[in-house]
Structure formats: structure tokens, C-alpha cells
Amino acid sequence: MTxxxxxxxxxxxxxxxxxxxxxxxxxxxIFGVMRVINxxxxxxxxxxxxxxxxxALRLGLDxxxxxxxxxAAIFCMGVVVQRALVNRVLNAPHxxxxxxxxxxxxxxxxxxxxxxxxxxxxxxxAYGLATVWLGPIFVDVAxxxxxxxxLALSCALYLFLFRxxxxxxxxxxxxxxxxxxxxxxxxxxxxxxxxxIGAACVGAAGALMSALLxxxxxxxxxxxxxxxxxxxxxxxxxxxxxFLGGLLVAVAESLGAVLLVPSLKELVGFVLLVLILLFxxxxxxxxxxx
Amino acid sequence: xxxxxxxxxxxxxxxxxxLLTVFIFIFFYAYLGQAWNLLxxxxxxxxxxxxxxxxxxxxxxxxxxxxxxxxxxxxxLIGGAAAACLGAVIGYLGFRFGLRGFYFILxxxxxxxICRLVVSHVDALGGALGLFITFSGDxxxxxxxxxxxxxxxxLGLMLISMGIAALIERSxxxxxxxxxxxxxxxxxxxxxxxxxxxxxxxxLSAFLTGVGGTFYANYLFSLQPNTAFGIPLSVExxxxxxxxxxxxxxxxxxxxxxxxxxxxxxxxxxARGGLSGVxxxxxxxxxxxxxxxxxxxxxxxxxxxxxxxxxxxAPPPFRHLPPGVARxxxxxxxxxxx
Amino acid sequence: MSLLEVRALSKRFGGLQAVSDxxxxxxxxxxxxxxxxxxxxxxxxxxxxxxxxxxDSGEIEFRGRSLVGLRPHQICHLGLTRTFQIVRPFxxxxxxxxxxxxxxxxxxxxxxxxxRARQVLHEVGLEAxxxxxxxxxxxxxxxxxxxxxxxxxxxVLLLLDEVMAGLSxxxxxxxxxxxxxINARGVSxxxxxxxxxxxxxxxxxxxxxxxGQLIAEGTPAQVANDPRVIEAYLGEEYAGTAPG
Numbered sequence: 001m002t003x004x005x006x007x008x009x010x011x012x013x014x015x016x017x018x019x020x021x022x023x024x025x026x027x028x029x030i031f032g033v034m035r036v037i038n039x040x041x042x043x044x045x046x047x048x049x050x051x052x053x054x055x056a057l058r059l060g061l062d063x064x065x066x067x068x069x070x071x072a073a074i075f076c077m078g079v080v081v082q083r084a085l086v087n088r089v090l091n092a093p094h095x096x097x098x099x100x101x102x103x104x105x106x107x108x109x110x111x112x113x114x115x116x117x118x119x120x121x122x123x124x125x126a127y128g129l130a131t132v133w134l135g136p137i138f139v140d141v142a143x144x145x146x147x148x149x150x151l152a153l154s155c156a157l158y159l160f161l162f163r164x165x166x167x168x169x170x171x172x173x174x175x176x177x178x179x180x181x182x183x184x185x186x187x188x189x190x191x192x193x194x195x196x197i198g199a200a201c202v203g204a205a206g207a208l209m210s211a212l213l214x215x216x217x218x219x220x221x222x223x224x225x226x227x228x229x230x231x232x233x234x235x236x237x238x239x240x241x242x243f244l245g246g247l248l249v250a251v252a253e254s255l256g257a258v259l260l261v262p263s264l265k266e267l268v269g270f271v272l273l274v275l276i277l278l279f280x281x282x283x284x285x286x287x288x289x290x
Numbered sequence: 291x292x293x294x295x296x297x298x299x300x301x302x303x304x305x306x307x308x309l310l311t312v313f314i315f316i317f318f319y320a321y322l323g324q325a326w327n328l329l330x331x332x333x334x335x336x337x338x339x340x341x342x343x344x345x346x347x348x349x350x351x352x353x354x355x356x357x358x359x360x361x362x363x364x365x366x367l368i369g370g371a372a373a374a375c376l377g378a379v380i381g382y383l384g385f386r387f388g389l390r391g392f393y394f395i396l397x398x399x400x401x402x403x404i405c406r407l408v409v410s411h412v413d414a415l416g417g418a419l420g421l422f423i424t425f426s427g428d429x430x431x432x433x434x435x436x437x438x439x440x441x442x443x444x445l446g447l448m449l450i451s452m453g454i455a456a457l458i459e460r461s462x463x464x465x466x467x468x469x470x471x472x473x474x475x476x477x478x479x480x481x482x483x484x485x486x487x488x489x490x491x492x493x494l495s496a497f498l499t500g501v502g503g504t505f506y507a508n509y510l511f512s513l514q515p516n517t518a519f520g521i522p523l524s525v526e527x528x529x530x531x532x533x534x535x536x537x538x539x540x541x542x543x544x545x546x547x548x549x550x551x552x553x554x555x556x557x558x559x560x561a562r563g564g565l566s567g568v569x570x571x572x573x574x575x576x577x578x579x580x581x582x583x584x585x586x587x588x589x590x591x592x593x594x595x596x597x598x599x600x601x602x603x604a605p606p607p608f609r610h611l612p613p614g615v616a617r618x619x620x621x622x623x624x625x626x627x628x
Numbered sequence: 629m630s631l632l633e634v635r636a637l638s639k640r641f642g643g644l645q646a647v648s649d650x651x652x653x654x655x656x657x658x659x660x661x662x663x664x665x666x667x668x669x670x671x672x673x674x675x676x677x678x679x680x681x682x683x684d685s686g687e688i689e690f691r692g693r694s695l696v697g698l699r700p701h702q703i704c705h706l707g708l709t710r711t712f713q714i715v716r717p718f719x720x721x722x723x724x725x726x727x728x729x730x731x732x733x734x735x736x737x738x739x740x741x742x743x744r745a746r747q748v749l750h751e752v753g754l755e756a757x758x759x760x761x762x763x764x765x766x767x768x769x770x771x772x773x774x775x776x777x778x779x780x781x782x783x784v785l786l787l788l789d790e791v792m793a794g795l796s797x798x799x800x801x802x803x804x805x806x807x808x809x810i811n812a813r814g815v816s817x818x819x820x821x822x823x824x825x826x827x828x829x830x831x832x833x834x835x836x837x838x839x840g841q842l843i844a845e846g847t848p849a850q851v852a853n854d855p856r857v858i859e860a861y862l863g864e865e866y867a868g869t870a871p872g
Contacts, residue, residue: 037392038493085578089582090580094391094392095334096581098392100581100582103574103577104573106525106571106574107571109570110567110570110571111571112567113570118616136367217567225399266407267408274397274400274404277389277396277400278389280385384701465725466732467730468718468725469718469729472719472720475680476712478704479699479727480704480709480781481730485699489666
């Protein structure tokens with residue numbers, strides 16, 4: 001176990017963390033605005049991955065380009081799910097919302113299974129194997145590009161929420177749905193857009209990640225759990241927390257895989273989740289309230 | 291009631307082997323659903339990690355049988371006790387630290403997954419490949435050459451779980467669980483030990499689920515961490531009471547009579563065509579439909595249809611209550627003191 | 629020995645001193661009214677007495693036993709039960725089932741608990757609604773249900789948090805009679821109330837809180853003429869006149 005190896009793992013994890021952050025930001029946005037927990041998050045991601053895969057296979061589009069299309073497609077998926085289903089249970093007890101989303105997750109996952117089959121896939125990218133050496137450690141170019149794109153998308157989302165009128169309304173709705181209602185905003189439209197953007201984030205993350213990691217319909221649930229993990233670590237509803245949490249979890253998982261048995265890296269995530277739930281349910285970066 | 295019991299007792303004489311299997315699944319999942327219902331239905335503490343209790347119970351009795359030739363009939367109780375211990379740990383942590391709703395669900399998921407991952411890495415338990423039971427046909431080893439015996443064991447389990455649920459429903463514990471589900475703080479003001487009651491419920495629920503694990507192992511003859519501890523099994527367990535009507539005695543049974551044949555038929559039918567995911571799509575759609583149209587489940591709905599008057603314990607769906615009441619937070623009459 | 633003995637009780641929320649150095653004493657059988665402007669710390673004091681909040685410092689003794697550190701359900705079993713200002717019925721349970729939960733504090737038998745619950749429902753005049761889901765009651769009925777549930781626990785001391793708020797004059801009159809009857813049976817009462825006529829009528833003594841501090845204590849007549857009390861209410865809803 002050399003220092004270089006550990007440094008390598010930390011860097012790999014950090015660069016990979018961009019997509020984790022993007023995925024968690026999407027979940028956190030949906031929760032922040034609607035107080036709905038999107039259990040189908042990871043499955044929406046898998047659909048993003050498959051779209052990128054199909055676009056690469058049929059049209060030869062690189063996932064680093066096609067992620068825009070994937071994000072748009074999953075945006076539409078999110079809008080439909082919100083309009084047709086989530087909208088009807090906004091005032092129902094939390095358990096009911098969770099069961100509804102569990103139903104959506106089951107449908108999405110198994111629809112992917114029926115359409116694409118159970119095999120593990122990976123999207124081909126021109127940069128898949130390129131590396132740049134920096135002294136004793138190397139930088140995986142695909143991860144670097146992914147990180148850059150994820151960061152750019154997160155910044156774009158931040159600018160949208162804090163600079164544009166619609167974004168400001170979304171934030172107002174997140175703070176207080178009735179407040180936004182009173183000032184005359186169309187809350188339903190805001191919810192729809194917010195859910196769509198949250199879904200688009202995870203769709204883009206899915207497309208980008210499909211070049212880095214193999215995926216199958218069954219990986220959706222694990223990604224959902226990872227997203228929760230990150231969002232809870234970062235503090236429910238906090239976008240900055242979700243972004244930082246994504247980097248943290250990715251580095252922790254990557255180090256866990258090097259320092260422990262590689263297949264136990266998932267275990268690290270779950271143990272972390274239990275500890276955070278018990279001792280800091282408001283998240284590491286969150287405020288005082290949950 | 292008695293008539294239904296007689297019919298169920300006589301039924302195996304007339305059923306073919308396929309239908310017998312379907313009934314075994316109906317009873318077994320009704321049993322697991324009822325065990326979940328004690329905590330999740332009556333008490334409102336939703337666990338999405340109940341497969342962990344099945345897995346612990348199944349692995350315990352199977353390991354003891356394979357290593358020490360201990361009869362699974364005894365191992366069943368030890369497995370139940372082991373599951374109850376895990377339930378006590380989850381309950382103690384979750385309830386002592388005040389995790390409610392979504393946070394409690396996540397805790398149960400995390401514990402289920404931790405168990406799955408740990409068992410996958412223990413070589414003595416067969417690792418990721420799991421354990422395989424060789425068939426001996428010895429009833430003392432919980433193995434029967436005639437499926438009809440499995441039928442009666444599964445029926446017995448279901449009836450026992452219904453008996454326990456009926457007793458609890460009528461007892462102080464049942465009243466306390468319902469009060470906790472509705473409003474935990476208000477219940478504490480009335481002398482309800484919410485922590486103790488919830489802990490007792492999860493321990494009992496875990497014990498019964500763990501006992502079911504032994505049946506699971508000895509009916510399927512094999513155990514894999516991914517199936518015995520996996521989320522899909524947990525989903526199977528919670529679906530039946532929720533579809534049938536959670537927090538009611540007949541809910542899990544009715545839910546299982548609806549879902550288990552559906553699952554069995556679509557599994558065999560679609561798997562043959564290579565469409566192995568279709569039955570889960572059906573499940574997912576059903577879950578969505580139940581939440582949107584019958585949020586209290588089929589049983590209260592059917593009962594409401596048959597007698598127009600609402601009865602004790604058969605509350606109307608939340609959306610029919612006056613606004614603000616269902617979430618127990620009506621607008622304050624005047625600002626609260628800080 | 630007094631029934632309830634509160635000494636130097638304090639509770640702080642962030643920058644707000646909600647209850648400050650509060651000392652109170654109640655005798656067996658007494659009705660004590662706790663009044664004060666909004667935000668004076670009355671409900672916080674109730675939450676401290678009933679174990680829903682832990683005090684920062686101070687002592688609460690009930691029948692010679694310290695309550696500090698006990699959970700709400702333990703305090704209820706000792707004979708001190710509170711109601712909530714914002715009533716919290718179990719909406720999907722029937723009225724009878726609601727009250728039965730309280731009755732179970734004194735018995736494990738379902739029959740005894742149900743019988744006791746019926747008796748209490750009769751007492752508060754809700755027996756006709758016994759089988760109705762609590763979520764369907766009117767506000768006045770829910771207030772009476774809140775009272776019935778607390779009564780079913782057979783308290784020695786009952787803490788009533790604004791059971792008259794939002795009620796009509798006639799409904800208030802009925803609740804006042806009800807409360808008087810409860811006290812006549814030997815149950816001591818601590819009332820938070822904004823309906824001045826009712827609280828002045830019912831209470832043997834009155835304690836006035838302002839900014840978390842006890843500013844006056846005495847018979848209704850003494851308190852009504854206390855200049856500090858009048859000043860505390862000045863600019864509030866009773867500006868310029870004595871309370872009542």
C-alpha cells in the first residue's frame with residue numbers, strides 16, 4: 001500500500017464525485033421544493049445511462065455530447081411523473097408518497113429490464129482509456145471531463161436558481177409553498193419544472209457515468225440509495241450540501257475500495273448512512289433543523 | 291369464518307400441484323405481511339428492511355441444521371430469536387434517536403443492506419453463492435416429499451399470525467400502537483410509553499418474520515444473500531398489507547390473495563417468454579394505483595362498499611377528512627407561546 | 629406538603645429566555661390560573677411540567693417527587709396530565725377509541741378501559757359521538773374530546789392549555805361548568821386561559837407570566853388590580869382597563 005496508490009484512489013474518487021454531486025443536487029432540489037422523496041431517482045439515472053448507450057451505439061454520439069439530450073429526455077420523464085402522479089399526493093402522508101415513488105421505481109427499473117435486458121452495459125467514449133500522468137499518479141481524462149461537465153451543470157443550475165425569475169420563484173416555493181401562491185406564482189408549474197430539473201440533473205449524471213462505470217437495470221436502486229446517502233450527509237434540501245456530500249462520499253467509497261476489500265465499498269456507504277442518521281440527521285453541512 | 295377454515299383445510303385434496311404451490315405462497319406471504327403489519331400497519335413504523343429478518347432466520351436455522359444437525363423445527367425459534375435481536379437493535383437505535391417516517395425507513399433499508407453485504411462475505415455461510423439444502427424428505431428436518439404438508443405448515447403459520455394480530459388488536463398494545471401511529475406526542479401525554487411499545491412491536495414483528503425464514507429456506511432448498519436479504523423481498527412483504535389494508539387484521543391476508551397468485555402467474559407466464567421484469571411492472575403499477583385510489587387498502591374499501599356505514603377501525607381514506615385534520619396540524623387558533 | 633412545587637425553573641431557546649427563574653406552588657384541590665400576554669412562556673411552562681421539554685435548570689416536584697428527567701408518559705402515570713393548546717385528536721380513531729387510550733393508563737383490561745371511556749364521554753357530553761372518527765368533530769367537540777382523553781387518565785393534577793379558545797359564549801359556559809365539576813371531584817387544575825372572565829371565575833389563585841417571569845400572584849381580585857399586571861397587558865388586548 002503506497003501513498004501514491006492512496007492518492008490515486010482519492011483523486012479518482014474526487015473526479016468521479018462530480019456525477020455523484022449532480023445526482024444528489026437533483027434529489028435535493030426535488031425534496032427541497034416539494035418535500036417529496038424521489039425513490040425512483042436511481043432508476044431515472046439508469047434510463048439516462050441507457051439513452052446515452054443507445055445514442056452512442058446508433059448515432060455514434062459521445063456521451064460527453066449526448067448528455068444534453070439525455071438530460072432533456074429525463075426532464076420530460078420527470079415532468080410526466082410529477083404531473084400524473086406526484087402532484088396528486090403532495091398533501092398525503094409521507095409514507096404514501098414513498099410508496100407511490102416505490103411503485104414508479106419498480107416500473108422504471110423493470111421497464112428497462114424488459115427493453116434493454118439484464119446485461120451489464122457501458123457506453124463507449126473516445127476518451128475512455130486516455131490518461132495523463134502527473135508525477136506518480138495519473139489523471140483519467142474521462143473522469144476529468146465528467147467532473148468538469150458536472151461542475152459546469154451544477155454552476156448553471158445555481159445561476160438559474162439565483163439569477164433567473166423562474167429560478168427565484170422555485171426557491172421561494174421551496175421556502176414556503178403558500179408564500180409563492182400568495183404572490184401569484186403558479187405553484188403547480190413551478191413544481192413541475194423543479195421536478196423536471198431534478199430529473200434532468202440525474203439524467204445527465206446517468207449519461208456521464210455510463211462512460212465510467214458499467215450499469216444495468218439493477219444498478220438503479222443502489223444509485224438511489226447512494227443519492228440518499230449523499231443528500232442526508234449534505235443535509236436534506238441543501239444544494240451546496242448535496243454537492244459537497246457527493247464529493248465526500250465518492251472519495252470515501254474510493255478509499256474504502258482500496259483500503260478494504262473492494263466489494264465492501266458499498267458497506268462503507270451504508271455504515272456511514274446509519275451513523276449520520278443517528279448522530280447528525282440534519283447532515284454534516286446542514287443547519288440546526290432537519 | 292369457520293366455514294372458510296374448513297374449506298382451506300380440505301382444499302389440498304382437490305388441488306393440483308401448481309395450485310397447491312400458489313396457495314402455499316398465498317399463506318406464506320400473508321404470514322410475512324401480517325408480521326410486518328404489527329409494526330408497520332398498526333404502529334405506523336414503516337420498515338423497508340424486513341427481508342433482513344427473513345434472511346437472519348433462514349440462515350440461522352439452516353446453518354445450525356447443516357453444521358450441528360439441529361432440527362429446523364428448533365432452529366426456527368432460534369432463528370426467530372436472532373431476528374428479534376436484530377429488530378431490538380434497529381428499534382433501539384431508531385426509536386431512541388427519534389427517527390420517524392422517511393428516516394426510519396432509510397435506517398431499516400441500511401440495516402437490511404448491511405446484513406446482505408456482510409453475509410455475502412462470510413465463507414462459512416456460503417458467501418455470495420449461498421447455502422444449498424440437500425433433500426432428505428425427513429419431516430424432522432422440515433422436509434416433506436408431499437407438498438401438502440408444506441401447505442398445512444404455511445396455513446398454520448398464517449393462522450398463528452392472525453391469532454396474534456387479533457389479540458394485539460384487542461389489547462392495550464393495539465390501542466397504543468394506533469395512538470402512536472396517529473400522533474406520537476399526544477399519545478405520550480396520555481401515558482403511552484411510545485418507545486417501549488414500538489420496541490416491543492418491532493421485536494415481535496422481527497421474531498415472527500425470522501421464524502418465517504426457516505420455512506422460506508426449507509421450501510426453496512436454497513438461500514442466497516441477494517434474494518433472502520434483498521430489497522425486492524422487503525417490497526414483496528410490505529406490498530400485501532398495503533394493498534389489502536395496513537393496520538387491519540384481514541388486510542395482509544386479502545392482499546396476499548390478490549397479489550400472490552398474480553405474482554405467481556405473471557412470473558411463470560412472462561418468464562417463459564423471457565420477460566422476467568413484467569410482473570414487477572405489474573406490481574409497481576398496482577402500488578401506484580393503490581396509493582392514488584385506495585390509500586387505505588382494499589379491505590377497508592370493500593367493507594365500506596358492503597356496509598355503507600363506516601365501522602370502528604375502518605376509517606375513511608385521508609382525503610375524505612376535513613382539510614387539515616388528516617395531518618393532525620390544524621391552523622393554530624392563536625400563535626403558540628414559544 | 630404541596631401538590632406541585634416549582635423552584636427556579638428556567639428554559640432558554642437560542643436567544644430567547646422562554647421561562648426564567650419561575651417558582652410556583654399549588655395545593656391539593658386548587659385551581660390555579662396561569663395568564664399572561666402571548667409569548668409569555670405559559671405553554672413552555674406546561675411542556676416543562678409535563679416532561680415534553682427538559683428544563684435548563686430548576687426543580688419540579690409533584691407530590692414530593694422530582695419530575696425532572698422523566699418522560700411524559702411516566703409523568704402521566706404519576707397523575708399529572710396535560711392537554712394541548714392546538715388539540716391533537718387521533719383523527720382516524722373513533723371518539724371512544726381516543727378516550728380509551730387515556731383510560732389504558734390505569735388498566736390493562738380492554739373492557740375496563742372501554743367502560744371508563746364511556747363514563748368520561750358521558751361526563752363531557754360526547755357519548756352520542758362515541759363511534760364517530762375524531763377527525764370529523766367540530767372544534768368545540770374536539771376541545772371536549774381533548775379534555776375527555778386527559779380525564780380518562782384519572783389525573784390528580786390536570787393541565788389545561790386554552791380549552792376555551794375559539795369557542796362561542798355558550799360553548800365556553802358549558803366548558804366552565806364541566807371544569808368546575810371536575811374540580812369538585814377533587815382534581816386540581818392548572819389553567820392557561822385567555823378568556824379572562826372564565827379564568828377569573830374558575831381560579832382560586834392566579835399567576836401572571838410576562839417574558840418568562842412570574843410578575844404577580846394572588847387571588848383574582850388582587851391580580852386584577854395589580855399595577856404590574858395592568859402594565860404587562862397595556863398595549864395588548866386589555867389596554868387601559870384591568871383584566872376581566
